[in-house]
Amino acid sequence: MSKIKSLEDLMKIKEKAVKDLQLRDTNTRGKITVAMGTCGIAAGAKDTLKAIVDALNDFNITDISVVQSGCMGLCEVEPTVEVRLLDCEPIVYGHVTPENARRIVKLHIVENQIVSDLLVRKGEI
Amino acid sequence: MKPILVLVSVDSNSVLLGARQFLNYLREQIAEYNLSDTVDVLETGTMGVYTQGVVMAIFPDDVYYAVKDKEDVHKIVTEHLLKGREVLDLTLPKEKLKLFVETAPVSKETRIVLRNAGLIDPKSIDEYIARDGYFALQKVLTEMKPGDVIEVLKASGLRGRGGAGFPTGLKWEFTARASADQKYIVCNADEGEPGTFKDRLIMEGDPHSVVESMIIAGYATGATKGYIYIRGEYYGSVDNIRKAIQDAYEYGLLGKDILGSGFSFDLSVRLGAGAYVCGEETALLESIEGKSGRPRLKPPYPPTCGLFGKPTVINNVETLANVPPIILNGPDWFKSFGTENSPGTKVFCLVGDVVRRGIVEVPMGTSVRDLIYRFGGGLIGGKELYMVQTGGTAGTFVGVDKLDVQLDYDSFAKYGVSIGSGVILVMSEDVCPVDVALNTMEFFLHESCGKCTPCREGTRLAVQTLRRISKGRGKKEDLDTLRSIASVTQEASLCGLGQSITVPLTSIIDNFQKDFEDHIGAGSCPHGVCHFEKSRSKSKVRR
Ligand SMILES: Cc1cc2nc3c(=O)[nH]c(=O)nc-3n(C[C@H](O)[C@H](O)[C@H](O)COP(=O)(O)O)c2cc1C
Ligand code: SF4
Numbered sequence: 320m321s322k323i324k325s326l327e328d329l330m331k332i333k334e335k336a337v338k339d340l341q342l343r344d345t346n347t348r349g350k351i352t353v354a355m356g357t358c359g360i361a362a363g364a365k366d367t368l369k370a371i372v373d374a375l376n377d378f379n380i381t382d383i384s385v386v387q388s389g390c391m392g393l394c395e396v397e398p399t400v401e402v403r404l405l406d407c408e409p410i411v412y413g414h415v416t417p418e419n420a421r422r423i424v425k426l427h428i429v430e431n432q433i434v435s436d437l438l439v440r441k442g443e444i
Numbered sequence: 445m446k447p448i449l450v451l452v453s454v455d456s457n458s459v460l461l462g463a464r465q466f467l468n469y470l471r472e473q474i475a476e477y478n479l480s481d482t483v484d485v486l487e488t489g490t491m492g493v494y495t496q497g498v499v500m501a502i503f504p505d506d507v508y509y510a511v512k513d514k515e516d517v518h519k520i521v522t523e524h525l526l527k528g529r530e531v532l533d534l535t536l537p538k539e540k541l542k543l544f545v546e547t548a549p550v551s552k553e554t555r556i557v558l559r560n561a562g563l564i565d566p567k568s569i570d571e572y573i574a575r576d577g578y579f580a581l582q583k584v585l586t587e588m589k590p591g592d593v594i595e596v597l598k599a600s601g602l603r604g605r606g607g608a609g610f611p612t613g614l615k616w617e618f619t620a621r622a623s624a625d626q627k628y629i630v631c632n633a634d635e636g637e638p639g640t641f642k643d644r645l646i647m648e649g650d651p652h653s654v655v656e657s658m659i660i661a662g663y664a665t666g667a668t669k670g671y672i673y674i675r676g677e678y679y680g681s682v683d684n685i686r687k688a689i690q691d692a693y694e695y696g697l698l699g700k701d702i703l704g705s706g707f708s709f710d711l712s713v714r715l716g717a718g719a720y721v722c723g724e725e726t727a728l729l730e731s732i733e734g735k736s737g738r739p740r741l742k743p744p745y746p747p748t749c750g751l752f753g754k755p756t757v758i759n760n761v762e763t764l765a766n767v768p769p770i771i772l773n774g775p776d777w778f779k780s781f782g783t784e785n786s787p788g789t790k791v792f793c794l795v796g797d798v799v800r801r802g803i804v805e806v807p808m809g810t811s812v813r814d815l816i817y818r819f820g821g822g823l824i825g826g827k828e829l830y831m832v833q834t835g836g837t838a839g840t841f842v843g844v845d846k847l848d849v850q851l852d853y854d855s856f857a858k859y860g861v862s863i864g865s866g867v868i869l870v871m872s873e874d875v876c877p878v879d880v881a882l883n884t885m886e887f888f889l890h891e892s893c894g895k896c897t898p899c900r901e902g903t904r905l906a907v908q909t910l911r912r913i914s915k916g917r918g919k920k921e922d923l924d925t926l927r928s929i930a931s932v933t934q935e936a937s938l939c940g941l942g943q944s945i946t947v948p949l950t951s952i953i954d955n956f957q958k959d960f961e962d963h964i965g966a967g968s969c970p971h972g973v974c975h976f977e978k979s980r981s982k983s984k985v986r987r
Contacts, residue, residue, distance in 0.1 A: 323578075
């Protein structure tokens with residue numbers, strides 16, 4: 320390591336490290352995975368993803384990350400979304416329209432309740 | 445045993461939803477339908493969910509129902525118990541019951557001190573820098589005079605988080621004004637208060653925040669040397685702080701001519717050996733000097749005459765972790781959190797019979813109730829709350845009538861509820877105040893260093909008196925004896941340890957006087973906790 324002598328040196332380290340940090344999953348409480356295979360996208364997963372991000376913002380939730388994945392193999396119930404909270408079994412929901420996405424965020428993320436009418440799978444595969 | 449068992453949640457929340465009425469009605473219905481021989485009804489604690497009604501579980505079927513009114517009870521009896529058909533519209537999915545206990549806090553915290561904890565790799569100085577680390581130091585060294593730094597701190601209203609709540613800016617000013625050839629900055633990371641573990645989590649999660657603020661404190665006060673006095677068993681903290689110091693040296697943030705400013709500062713770690721009294725600032729200084737950890741007579745106070753007789757700033761870990769954000773964001777930003785006399789946030793340790801034990805950082809002025817129920821998730825097993833000790837072992841014992849007191853540095857003077865080091869010890873009806881008081885005083889007796897008589901003997905007398913009460917041999921005048929021990933020890937002791945035993949002792953006697961009185965002349969402990977010795981006189985058995 321070379322010594323830091325100025326604000327510029329400090330900024331340089333910061334810029335590089337910020338990128339590294341962003342790459343890493345920084346959530347503390349859990350993540351929502353939206354299946355974005357072709358089947359999912361065809362069923363409207365893009366709108367679902369947007370609805371989830373908007374809902375998280377509306378509720379001011381910052382400790383949940385939203386990630387995209389490939390098809391989860393549940394094409395008949397697309398769009399599908401997996402909610403994985405720390406220390407809890409993952410829950411997969413199907414037919415997640417934008418309205419349903421909002422409900423999931425409100426009920427599951429904010430109020431800790433499983434949205435049973437959308438539930439398609441519980442637990443690890 | 446009867447073949448069918450119905451469990452009904454009758455914890456305090458369920459009672460509000462009508463659990464008792466439903467329970468009675470259930471029993472009536474069971475009698476009415478002649479099911480008394482086959483169905484047993486038992487009361488139980490919380491099963492976790494309240495949102496949909498009172499929970500009733502039926503075994504061996506392992507079916508859970510949420511009951512909202514008597515009609516639902518009727519349905520369960522006539523459908524399930526009588527005909528063996530599940531009432532589908534009342535069933536609760538089982539995973540819901542489980543989920544409740546397992547999830548992390550939902551309520552949003554306000555994180556200043558814990559801004560980086562859990563977000564960055566504590567062993568990476570680069571990641572600390574990525575989160576604006578050392579930018580406050582850079583700002584201080586290049587844009588501010590030492591006096592400016594002190595003015596900012598004074599304006600922010602930051603007060604010491606180690607327990608006493610002394611204004612930090614003022615403390616720094618005393619040391620800055622003292623003239624001496626050498627001054628010191630000491631970080632008190634001894635964290636001996638039972639139930640407190642926030643400093644450990646700060647040091648483990650964000651060690652550089654402590655290092656950075658100590659350098660800033662050095663610049664502001666003219667000190668060039670610092671020591672972090674860490675509790676010896678805190679291996680993780682010691683490792684992370686040592687690594688932080690090493691990396692800061694390599695980047696030139698410690699050592700000579702920091703950031704080309706001409707200012708130099710050296711920092712090293714000292715380990716404590718587990719004596720509670722070594723958290724007392726002057727005992728801590730003695731310990732760093734290599735002597736045994738006994739408190740000094742005050743005055744003189746450390747800011748003017750501290751380590752090796754030189755002016756010394758001593759601050760708690762959490763206090764220091766607040767400094768860089770205050771420098772970067774300004775005093776007005778800091779004052780936008782918390783209360784008027786106690787700005788900012790406080791890290792609380794939730795311990796005892798609470799669902800989510802752990803730490804939370806919330807604005808000053810958060811109520812005890814919110815800490816226990818909103819952040820802590822309430823009591824485990826649906827127990828009833830009986831007593832809370834706030835502020836640590838040297839803090840106050842209060843009952844449920846004080847739950848709405850908002851904790852800050854004024855709440856002790858105003859309402860008799862201390863904030864101390866930020867412990868919230870939650871106790872259910874399973875505890876007995878006499879037993880708890882005895883335990884607390886045994887702690888102080890054990891930790892009293894013995895240097896001065898009032899504390900050494902006062903704690904012993906308090907323990908003897910309490911032990912007598914807890915063995916069923918208490919006398920009427922014992923409560924007055926305890927009160928007078930408390931006040932004499934407070935008045936005449938040399939250091940904060942002896943001076944503060946009055947806080948837990950008088951608060952528990954005052955707020956739970958009836959529990960104490962109920963022990964005296966009784967045949968057994970009214971709470972079923974204390975073991976009474978067979979008394980010589982034939983006292984009447986109360987329970
Ligand atoms: C018996 C006793 C034990 C103490 N233990 C601690 C401790 O473990 N950690 C701490 O920060 N302060 C402790 N203190 C308070 C310190 O004496 C001192 O007030 C504090 O370190 C000042 O820092 P602050 O102004 O940042 O709060 C203790 C005080 C007494 C009387
Ligand atoms: S008050 Fe107690 S701990 Fe403090 S110096 Fe006296 S004997 Fe020691």
